[in-house]
Amino acid sequence: MRHTISVLVENKFGVLSRISGLFSGRGYNIESLSVGETIDPQISIMTIVTTGDDQIIEQITKQLNKLIDVIKVVDFMEVDHVEREMVLVKVAPKKEDKTEVLRLAEIFRGRIVDSGPKTFTIEITGDEKKIEAFVELMKGYGIKEFVRTGKVAMAREGVKKA
Amino acid sequence: MKKSGAEILVECLKREGVKHIFGYPGGVVLNIFDTLYDEKDIKLILTRHEQGAVHAADGYARASGKVGVAIVTSGPGATNTVTGIANASMDSVPIVVFSGQVPTMLIGNDAFQEADIVGITRPCTKYNYLVKDINDLAKTVREAFYIASTGRPGPVLIDLPKDVTAGKTDFIWPQHIQIRSYNPTYEGNKWMIKQAAHEIARAKKPVIMAGGGVILSGASKELKELAEFMDIPVTMTLMGLGGFPGTHNLSLGMLGMHGTYYANMAVQNADLLIGIGVRFDDRVTGKTASFAPNAKIVHIDIDPTSIRKNVRVDVPVVGDVKLVLKEILKILKEEVGKEQWSAIRKSWLKQMEQWKKERPLTYRYDEKIIKPEFVIEKIYELTKGNAIICTEVGQNQMWAAQFYKYDKPRRFLSSGGLGTMGFGFPAAIGAQFACPNDLVIDIAGDGSIQMNIQELATAVINKLPVKVAILNNHYLGMVRQWQELFFRERYSHTYLDVVPDFVKVAEAYNAVGLRATKPEEVEPVLREALKVKDKPVFMDFVVDWREKVYPMVPAGASIDEMLFEEEKKEEKKVRAVK
Incomplete structure (x- = not known):
């Protein structure tokens, strides 16, 4: 199963390495990882997309909780939550x-965030399905460059599990 | 008045109650060593290798329960500590290692003796620090000792750039330590504790499996109370030996790959397995799919990641073993009387006795050649079970675990998780500093002892009466055993063609060297060694190289699929351990 996990960490040097080292050292898989400061500059938030069975x-x-900086x-x-990811696609259509x-x-x-004689650079934001769908469509027009931010996620307000 | 970083460090160590530091000097830690030169309250013990320093700090911590401390220089000094740190990490030993570092402005420049030790030790420390600002130093030291010794203990490394120890600032001792992201769980969940108690009350064939957590949390008393109150047999992991008295009639000894027949059979036939302060290591479980197949598993441990990591768990209790056991006992005592239990358990305990009779721990005594088990038995007999036993790794370690009975915690110091050859001797040195009035014996092999033999100098200079019993079979015995059993006796690189004359080695260092080549010489050599009070002693026991450790569970098999020594028809004398 694919899981999106958000990790609130102390904003110190070496923290990213502790987290990524945990994944590599124990053979867990990272599909995407995004990091940024929160409103409190002492705290960063990481959003990690990973896969594994329930036990993993x-x-x-x-293991994440066990890390001192987490x-x-x-x-x-x-x-219940919302997920977003942004991609930039540079296409060169005929x-x-x-x-x-x-x-x-x-x-x-x-x-359209950039346009030149040969290419458009398009910014798309959304959940995974939307992005996948758009990228599929663009493939037919010749994608020159492609970059994605990795997923970020946030819980919806006041949602409690029944 | 402003203090230098080195002075602040030493002041912090004093306030943490540090009396002994194991270390090795070098360029970037000169300021620290210079400060320690005049220090009266802290003794720095110079080892002969940084690995030795960390193992000594580790042995000191294991024997005393206090935090062990080591100080080394940058680069090679720091990288030499890695094995020692990983060793302490696997066995949850609280140590703090200080490494020197090149000045902050040179970090990253590939300066002389620079190594990214914080990067290197990240996966094998509980936490580590690079102190970039002298004003963070006192707080960092305080935090390091706090992290190392609380929760599930472990090693912490602090990297100290030269300019930080040489610089000056005001000394401010943080009174309180609060780390918002670090809050170990000590009290177990009430509901889970209740579940655990009820499972224990219901079980007809329960077994307790006690691990290192029992010793770390000081829960031996509670464990004994629980076992006795409920009539539950207790088996121990290697790390748990001494957590429950080995001579107690409820003790089944060690379980696992080289565990006793009765311990493994008990686990495989139990209807309830109570894992206390254990992590279900593969050397204990064998094939996990068929481990304790009929048992519900109650697992008590302070580290939530230990739970359900290797085996399924029915009742998980995260918390400090001592506190949780107290709660369980309270429920059991208040809710039901003792009489009921004894009746339920009678047949189960009888089964234990039968298994013990069926296949006790044995070895064949020989009149011509020394059997290694015989040496351990003699050591046990002469020390009346009161020594602190350190071990190296391999056959020596397993025989020391099987044939010496540990009645008290912190009396068996062995590299369990990492399996570090060369651990025992420096650990014995550390233990002797922690417990100067106790008898400390390292049970070694001729392979292992050569991995940190240089520490003989440390023991001689400090007049430590550490005894080393070398079970000398001219082989890397455990690996040889596997080659004999599973690799068609192809002894690839396990024969140690040239083994030094250990008696002469000892004498060259001005220590005492003794040798026994025949069984009747074993006791006189041991008696002679025990008389020496101001020097280390090497005892070279020339033992039967064919001897193997039994029982043995082959890798990947279930723990009830044990191999035993083949019976020989002409055999007359089979000696059983009492």
Whole structure:
């Protein structure tokens, strides 16, 4: 199963290495990882997407909690939440396809963040399905470059598990 | 008045109650060593290798329960500590290691004797620090001792750049330590504790499996009370030996790969297994799929990651073993009387006796050649079970675990998790500093002792009466045993062609060297050694190289699939251990 886990950590040097070292040292898989400061500059938040059976995920969350610099671990599998990821796609459509590409970007609520004689750079934000769908469509028009931020997630307000 | 970083460090160590430091000097720790030169309250013990220093600090911690301390220089000094740190980490031993580092402005420049020791030791420490600002020094030391000794204990490393120890600042001792992201769970969950108590009350064939956690949390008394109150047999892991008295009639001795027949049979036939302060290591469980197949498992441990890591658990209790056992006992005592138990357990305990009779721990005594087990038995007899026994790793370690009975905790110091050859001798030195009035004996092999033999100098200079019993078979015996059993007797690189004359080695260091080549010489050599009070003694016991450790569970097998020594028809004398 794929899990999105958010990890609140002390914003100290070496913390990222402790977390990634835990995953590599114990043979856990990281699909994506994003890190950033929170409102409190002493604290960072990491969002990690990982896969494993229940026993592995249980170990991952316990092992994360055991790290001295980890303040809190949330496995979003257990929580109603929103997930977002951003991608930048640079496409080089043929002249006749340009309008179509722009139209598709609009349908997906993408933004053109750069445009040149040959290429458009489109920014798309959304959940995984939306991004996958958009990327699939763009493949037909010639993707030149592609980069994604990795997922971030947040629990919805006031949701308690029944 | 401003103090130098080195002075602040030493002042912090004093306030932490440190009396002994094991260390080795070098360029970037000169300021620290210079400060220690005039220090009256702290003794620095110069080892002959940094690995020895860390093992000594480890042995000191294991024997005393206090935090062990080592100080080494940067680069090679620091990297030489890695084995010692990993060893302490696997066995949850509280130590704090200080490593020197090149000045902060040179870090990352590949300076002379620079190594990223914080990076290197990240996976094998409980936590580690690089102190970049002298004003953080006191707080860091305080935190390090706190982290090392609380929760599930472990090693902490502090990397000290030269400019931090040389610089000056005001000394401020933090009164309280609060780390928001570090809050070990001591009190077990009430509901889980109740569940555990009820499972124990219901069980017809329960077994307690006690591990190192019992010793670390000082729960021997509670464990004994529980076992006796409920008539539950107790088996111990290697790390748990001494947590429950080995001579107690409820004791089944050690379980696992080289555990006793009756301990392994008890676990495999139990309807309830109570794991206390254990982590279900593969050397204990054998094939996990068929481990304790009929038992519900109650698992008490302070480290939540130990639970359900290797085996399924029915009732997990995260908490300090001592506190949890107290709670369980309270429930059992208040809710039901003792009489009921004895009746239920009678047939189960009888079964134990039968297994013990069926296959006791044995070896074949020989009149011509010394059997290694015989040496251990003699040591046990002459020390009346009162010595602190350290071991190296391999056959010597297993025989020391099987044939010496440990009645008290912190009397058996052995590298359990990492299996570090060369651990025992420096650990014995550390233990002797921690317990100057106790008899400390390292049970070694001729392979292992050569891995840290240089520490003989440390023992001689400090007039330590540490005894080393070398079971000399000219082989890396445990590996040879596997080659004999599983690799068609192809003894690839396990024969130690040249073994030094250990008597001469001892004498060269101005220690005492003794040798026994025949069984009748064993006792006189031991008696002679025990008389020596101001020097280390090497006892070279030339033993039967064919001897193997039995019972043995082959790798990947269930723990009831044990191999035993083949019976010989002409055999007359089979000696059983009392």
